[in-house]
Amino acid sequence: MSAVLIIEQVLNGLQFGVMLFLMAAGLTLVFGVMGLINLAHGSLYMIGAFACAAVAMATGSFWLGLAASIAASAAAGALIEVAVIRRLYDRDHLDQVLATFALILVFSEGTRWVFGSFPLYLDPPEGLSGAVTLPGGIDYPLYRLAIIVAGLAVAAGLFWLIGGTRLGIRIRAGESDREMIAALGVNIAALYTVVFALGAGLAGLAGAMVGAIQSVQVGMGEPVLILAFVVIVIGGVGSVAGALVGALLVGLTDTLGRFLLPVAFGAILPPSEAMGVGSALASMLIYLLMAVVLIFRPQGLFGARA
Amino acid sequence: MTREGAVNAVILALLAAVALAGAAGDRPFLVTLAAKVAILGLAGVGLNIALGFGGLVSFGHAAFFGLGGYVAGILASHAQNYEPVAEWPITIAGTQEMLIIWPAALAACALAAAVIGALSLRTSGIFFIMITLAFAQMLYYFAISWPAYGGEDGLPIYLRNAFPGLDTMDGLQFFALCLAALVLGVGLSWRLRDSRFGLALEAARQNPERVAAVGIRVFRVRLAAFVISAAITGLAGALYADLNRFVSPAMLSWQTSGELIVLVILGGVGRLWGPVAGAGLFVFLEHVLGGVSEYWQALLGLMLLGVVLFARGGLLGLLAGARRHG
Numbered sequence: 001m002s003a004v005l006i007i008e009q010v011l012n013g014l015q016f017g018v019m020l021f022l023m024a025a026g027l028t029l030v031f032g033v034m035g036l037i038n039l040a041h042g043s044l045y046m047i048g049a050f051a052c053a054a055v056a057m058a059t060g061s062f063w064l065g066l067a068a069s070i071a072a073s074a075a076a077g078a079l080i081e082v083a084v085i086r087r088l089y090d091r092d093h094l095d096q097v098l099a100t101f102a103l104i105l106v107f108s109e110g111t112r113w114v115f116g117s118f119p120l121y122l123d124p125p126e127g128l129s130g131a132v133t134l135p136g137g138i139d140y141p142l143y144r145l146a147i148i149v150a151g152l153a154v155a156a157g158l159f160w161l162i163g164g165t166r167l168g169i170r171i172r173a174g175e176s177d178r179e180m181i182a183a184l185g186v187n188i189a190a191l192y193t194v195v196f197a198l199g200a201g202l203a204g205l206a207g208a209m210v211g212a213i214q215s216v217q218v219g220m221g222e223p224v225l226i227l228a229f230v231v232i233v234i235g236g237v238g239s240v241a242g243a244l245v246g247a248l249l250v251g252l253t254d255t256l257g258r259f260l261l262p263v264a265f266g267a268i269l270p271p272s273e274a275m276g277v278g279s280a281l282a283s284m285l286i287y288l289l290m291a292v293v294l295i296f297r298p299q300g301l302f303g304a305r306a
Numbered sequence: 307m308t309r310e311g312a313v314n315a316v317i318l319a320l321l322a323a324v325a326l327a328g329a330a331g332d333r334p335f336l337v338t339l340a341a342k343v344a345i346l347g348l349a350g351v352g353l354n355i356a357l358g359f360g361g362l363v364s365f366g367h368a369a370f371f372g373l374g375g376y377v378a379g380i381l382a383s384h385a386q387n388y389e390p391v392a393e394w395p396i397t398i399a400g401t402q403e404m405l406i407i408w409p410a411a412l413a414a415c416a417l418a419a420a421v422i423g424a425l426s427l428r429t430s431g432i433f434f435i436m437i438t439l440a441f442a443q444m445l446y447y448f449a450i451s452w453p454a455y456g457g458e459d460g461l462p463i464y465l466r467n468a469f470p471g472l473d474t475m476d477g478l479q480f481f482a483l484c485l486a487a488l489v490l491g492v493g494l495s496w497r498l499r500d501s502r503f504g505l506a507l508e509a510a511r512q513n514p515e516r517v518a519a520v521g522i523r524v525f526r527v528r529l530a531a532f533v534i535s536a537a538i539t540g541l542a543g544a545l546y547a548d549l550n551r552f553v554s555p556a557m558l559s560w561q562t563s564g565e566l567i568v569l570v571i572l573g574g575v576g577r578l579w580g581p582v583a584g585a586g587l588f589v590f591l592e593h594v595l596g597g598v599s600e601y602w603q604a605l606l607g608l609m610l611l612g613v614v615l616f617a618r619g620g621l622l623g624l625l626a627g628a629r630r631h632g
Contacts, residue, residue: 098568229436
């Protein structure tokens with residue numbers, strides 16, 4: 001096991017974490033501002049990936065596809081917010097879980113109806129294909145590096161949006177007291193739609209970027225959705241900074257666990273068993289992490305309220 | 307007989323009638339469907355104790371459903387291969403006797419639920435939903451990556467496990483067994499609901515502070531309810547493994563947890579026979595809508611959306627009126 005290999009895995013973990021952040025940021029904003037659990041967030045991720053793949057196939061341009069993914073998922077987000085989600089803000093969590101679970105069924109089957117059950121494939125843009133040699137002689141895929149950079153740039157943009165713009169002030173005000181900002185004349189319904197569409201667009205962007213690494217298929221969103229929930233619970237529900245820290249923590253833990261645990265068990269067990277035990281434990285590791293955080297700090301690492 | 311009692315009797319009669327008609331008309335498929343309804347109904351009855359009576363939104367009951375299934379599958383696979391389950395400290399042989407498998411499944415699920423519940427019940431609201439989901443995912447990924455019992459491919463049970471005096475490979479006899487388990491499960495949840503324990507649980511759902519103020523430990527009541535709920539769902543899982551003669555990680559997946567919640571809600575949350583009605587409706591829709599369109603789940607999603615947004619109370623709420631309080 002060499003240092004090069006470890007650095008590669010750390011970069012993979014960062015890339016995974018940054019992608020999780022794009023998903024988790026929308027979820028945590030929607031929960032923080034509107035108090036809503038949105039299981040259909042994974043569907044928006046899927047819509048982004050499909051929109052990107054379809055447009056990239058039709059036009060031959062990945063960048064047009066990327067723009068289409070944000071537009072399509074933000075539009076889908078705004079649509080479901082107005083048609084369905086809006087009615088759920090005052091309901092209990094059970095109703096929210098059920099209604100958004102229903103939305104997953106509708107979106108998944110609808111996408112299967114339009115695109116079929118076979119996965120689509122999306123190539124990374126030409127300028128970003130191939131590997132790049134990092135200092136220290138590590139060859140790393142340029143596209144994955146670009147995802148890390150793009151993700152961090154979006155994170156910075158989001159922090160600026162929330163911390164430094166008028167919209168951000170309203171979002172934060174909505175988080176702490178929605179009646180009061182409505183009374184002050186802010187159109188709260190429009191604000192909710194904007195926040196939801198913003199989160200949806202980020203999810204779609206994540207889906208499109210990951211779609212070029214993995215295949216684009218129905219059901220791709222749900223595993224990521226559950227990880228994003230793990231992220232926001234670890235980071236603290238409603239906190240964008242918590243989402244970033246949680247996402248990187250989960251991304252690194254998962255990637256390094258899968259890589260290191262089989263090796264670690266190899267020291268005490270025969271190789272075939274070590275592989276089995278190591279990978280079994282590694283796939284449980286982030287859930288273990290979440291359980292530990294919830295038990296010792298139920299409000300999450302950055303959560304203000306219990 | 308109250309209106310709800312009448313509706314309940316109709317549900318039970320309808321279920322038995324479908325199975326009998328299937329057996330008489332030589333359509334074993336119908337008998338299998340009826341058995342599936344009874345088993346999913348039983349799983350829902352279990353979940354309903356936590357979700358309906360206790361207001362504990364467990365998004366991880368697939369963990370117990372799958373665990374029960376795996377107990378049946380693992381014991382049966384050892385019996386089939388004539389390998390003991392464990393040789394140390396005592397030799398435990400595999401078995402295909404349901405009368406041994408069931409208590410084992412109940413015990414395993416109760417134990418798992420005691421651990422999961424003791425940790426999860428420290429949280430509430432969205433955190434409870436998420437942590438129960440997380441525990442179920444842990445088991446799911448463990449089952450997928452643990453190679454000894456089939457991993458991702460699942461574990462076949464070549465012959466259904468045996469029950470003394472019955473031929474479990476006969477559809478109708480197996481259905482009768484499932485129906486008996488279902489009736490026992492509903493009976494238990496009925497006695498539970500109307501007991502002092504049930505009252506405390508219901509009260510804790512409505513106002514935990516007051517319940518604590520009169521000297522009842524809310525945590526203990528909820529934990530007991532969670533354990534009982536999980537054990538019943540686990541028994542249903544063991545039966546489901548026998549029905550399909552197959553156990554796979556899909557039984558542990560979060561979709562299964564979602565579907566269990568869906569059928570409890572479709573039928574009527576907190577109602578004794580609600581989960582059974584919901585399971586019947588779910589299986590019926592699966593096959594009727596499945597015949598109309600291969601994208602039936604989209605239609606199911608739209609229906610579910612309609613129920614959540616506009617028709618709270620589910621099927622029993624529709625048929626038997628709003629739930630009585632007190």
